[in-house]
Amino acid sequence: MDTIFGIRWRIADYTEILLAFIILIVIIAFFILLRYNQHLKNKKIQAEQLFLFKIKQLGLSNFQVKILDGLVHTLHLSDASVILENPGLFESAIGSFLAYLRSRGEKEDSLASICRDLIITYEKLYNQSTFKTPLQLITEMEIGLLLFVTTKNGIIFIGKINQIDPGQLTLGTFRSPREINLPEGTEADAFVWRAGDAEYSFKTRILSVASNSISILLPEEFNRGKEVRHPFIDTIIPCTITQISSPQAESSKNNIASQSAVIHKIHQDELIVRTSKKLDYRQSYTIDFILSDFKMRITAIVIADKTIQEENVFYLTFRYTEISEAARSILKTYIQEHL
Structure with missing residues (x-):
């Protein structure tokens, strides 16, 4: 075929056209496979993240997560989440997992620690x-x-x-x-x-x-x-927070700032209060409230806070530093009754 410039273009035969078509199909298929492979990778990552989220919700420690991951690999599971619903899978992997640890020459103390976390993981799951x-x-x-x-x-x-x-x-x-x-x-x-x-x-x-x-x-x-540490219990308990500014302040009542607040959540070692004023991390505080008709006084420090700016509200997490045995017993009973 001649162009307007008098150049003759070569006309491809059917074999060359077919070959070009095949090459084009291969290129398209390659890109489709790449996209599909990336989709599978993303899906696997999402499944792993969901699995990790679920087991973290159940309270597994990082070490227990690693142990569970080892069991999943021992079983060659394509979907790790199935082990959460089938204790038989977990049990079937214990023997071979321990045999593998022994083959690596793990010492008795290490094996005992792993066995302890294995049974704790099983109970949590x-x-x-x-x-x-x-x-x-x-x-x-x-x-x-x-x-x-x-x-x-x-x-x-x-x-x-x-x-x-x-x-x-x-x-x-x-x-x-x-x-x-x-x-x-x-x-x-x-x-x-x-x-x-x-x-x-x-x-x-x-x-x-x-x-x-x-x-x-x-x-x-x-x-x-x-x-076993119990979870936080939702509460609405009025309380008074008093700052202890010196070792003598609690007895003398001098230089002490007090404020009212509401206990939002509580458990055996910590509580979360809802207040309108942020408190100093460097200070210690006494928290007075009534629980089950018992006057409670706990000495605590602030370990975390969360602010809701729109409402001018602070959620402060306190950790107990001093609590009487009687108060701890009352608190423990209260938590157990409200779980």
């Missing part, structure tokens, strides 16, 4: 509770609780309470008892964590070892350890 009545007898433990056992010769394993009989616990294990190599009669220590209550420990002994379970001694004596 599947047995979440804001409050449980403290155990009066060790036989009041629930079926299905996880516990970890450390023997005197350094063997550590996790078991699930399958049966509670007078004087003994029957535990389902996540590895074959023969693999654990646990002689009968071995002295051991057991640890249990109850969501909404506290951690418990007791001395025990291996009574019998079966093909898929281990029976241990259930003693009458046990230790109740660190309590």
